[in-house]
C-alpha cells in the first residue's frame with residue numbers, strides 16, 4: 556500500500572553524534588526499498604560554533620563521501636543536502652553556503668532559541684522545569700517563522716521540536732502553529748514529518764496531527780524523513796508517519812533535485828498491503 560518513499564534527513568559521523576557513512580546508508584536504503592536517500596548533515600559555521608556539526612574544513616570530505624556512495628550504488632538516487640541552523644544574523648553565511656556545492660536541497664532548522672541555548676539539548680532540560688514552557692515555545696516558533704520567511708531553505712525540519720522531552724504549554728496550541736503555517740503557505744516552503752520524535756521521550760512524530768491538518772488545509776508541501784543518526788534508523792517509523800499524513804488529509808509527498816521539487820503520490824493505487832518494510836528501522 557505504501558509506495559517507495561525517500562528519506563532526506565540523514566546524518567554522518569562528521570557531526571560527531573552520528574554513525575554510518577553515506578555508503579553504509581545507501582546499502583541499507585536499497586535493502587529497505589527506499590526510492591531515494593539524501594544526506595543533510597549539520598551545517599558548518601564560518602568558525603567553531605559548537606560540538607555537534609562538521610567544521611568548514613570538513614565540507615569537502617562530506618561532499619566526497621556522498622560522491623563515493625553515488626559511485627558505489629549507481630541505481631539509487633542519492634541527494635546532497637545540509638541541515639542548516641537558522642540563526643538571526645547568519646543569513647549571509649547561509650547564502651554563501653548555498654553556493655558552496657551543487658545542493659539538491661537545504662533544510663532549515665531551528666535548534667537555538669537564544670545564544671547558547673539549543674532547545675533540544677538535554678543539557679538545558681532544567682530550563683523547562685524552572686522557566687515558562689509557553690515562553691520557550693514562543694521563542695522557538697518565532698524563530699521558526701523567521702527561518703521559513705528567510706527564503707534560504709527548501710523545507711524546514713521537525714516543526715514542533717520543543718516538545719521533544721514532553722513539554723507543551725497548556726491549552727490551545729494553534730496560536731503557535733498558525734503563524735508558521737501561514738509563513739509556509741506564503742513562501743511555498745515545505746516541511747517534514749520527522750520520525751525522530753518517536754524515538755525521543757515525547758514518543759510521537761514531529762509535528763502534531765493538529766499542525767499537519769492546518770498545513771494540509773493551507774496547501775503546504777510535505778516530506779517524510781527519519782532524521783537518521785545511524786543506518787539502523789533509516790526509514791524508521793515511516794508506517795506511522797504515512798498514517799499520520801493520511802489522517803491529516805495528505806495524498807502526496809515531495810522529492811527534490813537541484814533545489815527543484817516534484818510531487819509524488821503518498822499511497823499507490825492498489826499494489827497489495829505490504830507496508831511492513833517501513834517497520835525495519837529502530
Ligand SMILES: [Zn+2]
Nearest residue numbers: 566570572597
Ligand atoms: Zn543531529
Ligand SMILES: [Zn+2]
Nearest residue numbers: 638664712713
Ligand atoms: Zn535537527
